Amino acid sequence: MTILDQASPAAPAMRGMTVVQARRALSEMFRRAGLDSPELDARLLTGHALGLDHTGLTIEASRAITDDEARAIDVLAARRLAREPVARILGHQEFWGLPLRLSPATLVPRPDTETVVEAALAAVDSGGPRQRPLRIADLGTGSGALLIALLTELPNAHGVATDVSPEALQTARDNARRLELDRRARFVACDFSAALAGPFDVIVSNPPYVISGDIASLAPEVRHDPRRALDGGPDGLDCYRTIAGQVGRLLKPGGHLVVELGFGQEAQVASIFRMAGLVPRPADTDLSGVPRALCAAVPE
Ligand SMILES: C[S@@+](CC[C@H](N)C(=O)[O-])C[C@H]1O[C@@H](n2cnc3c(N)ncnc32)[C@H](O)[C@@H]1O
Incomplete structure (x- = not known):
């Protein structure tokens, strides 16, 4: 031996x-x-x-x-x-250069998700200076990654983050507090944006988008993420349908919805958004060239 x-x-x-x-x-x-x-x-x-x-x-x-x-x-x-990921063992992960704590209820934020932050900032930039007051929502916030990243870039923005998991929301709230962003962030337990009142300038989401039947064959490291952070239903698109049905009443005219896409989902998600009256743009690609962030506008 x-x-x-x-x-x-x-x-x-x-x-x-x-x-x-x-x-x-x-x-x-x-x-x-x-x-x-x-x-x-x-x-x-x-x-x-x-x-x-x-x-x-x-x-x-x-x-x-x-x-x-x-x-x-x-x-x-x-x-x-x-096959527990190192980030989960350490209990923290860097996202957008920010140290975020994790808990068993939160997804480990991925570098690809920074594409959503970049797309949301580009959408903000198209409407005026970053210093203007803005209202942002992050649906399915997990560790708080998207909202926290955006609040660090938008000094006068306020945001609300939702999740179905109270434990994840507690982790997100703690992350915001440690980064001194809690004065500008609220955390609400609800089904995506069901309990929110608009209007918002930007709504972001990295929803669960894995096809239920594919979860068992994911890499072992990914299966350490909570199932409800992964499971997007029989075709992976359930959460996009829910979000598309909710956000029309919440976004300002000219406002933007920016979502992360799973591999190969661009055309289907764009179609779901079009049917909800939104106007999607071609998706932004991640560092591997995969269409990853889909931005859709509300017509003015
Ligand atoms: C893929 S994870 C994304 C977490 C985080 N935004 C990130 O990018 O690292 C999806 C998150 O959505 C939450 N979630 C799942 N179903 C939800 C629902 N119906 N309403 C709100 N949040 C939900 C999960 O608990 C999980 O935190």
Whole structure:
């Protein structure tokens, strides 16, 4: 049995190693398990277990880890080997350059979702200066990612974020408070915008859009996200239909709805929005060139 095959709390796999040896052993364990970014994951999780940042890991590289530290690394390694994403293990994720805390009730915000922020800002810019007072809604806010990102860019905007999950709303509220945006943000438990009163200049949403029957075959990491953050119904489009049916009465004339799209959903979602009286533009693409953010306007 090699050192990498031992992983019980009684005999921690990294016992007696230095910090750098433990990090390398963890990286090798992750590489052998076929994880995508073994070195980065090992560095982040070793740092988390030891309470060290990138610089600290370098400074303390040659000191021996204690048995308690070795056990802490084992626990984190087991979670990652069970395909729990690093962000979920650490309990936080950066979005739009902002540190957001996560909870079991929140999706891990994805870099692709920043395309929605960019599209919403472009829509705002088309109507005047960013400094003007604006009202924004974020439907299905999760960690608060979209609303919080927009409020940091729009200094005189106020926003309301909704979710069906009270636990997610609590996490979003805490994130807004830590980033000193809570004075401009409200959080409401409801079905998308059902409990909101307009008018809004911009409504954003990254709704659940995975086809129910596809959830079981998603990457194991994605299946750690809450099901209600993923499940878009039999064809993945249920939430777009709900949102399209609700927002017409809430957007100002000339206002914009900006939603994230799942892969290949642009034409169907544009059609749903057209039938609701909105005027969709061609979707903006994410960094992989996938149509990701669909912006639809209310005719003036
Ligand atoms: C894909 S996640 C997006 C979270 C966050 N906006 C982000 O981009 O990281 C979808 C969110 O919608 C919420 N949700 C699902 N159904 C909902 C509904 N009917 N009304 C409001 N929120 C809902 C989920 O709880 C989840 O937080």
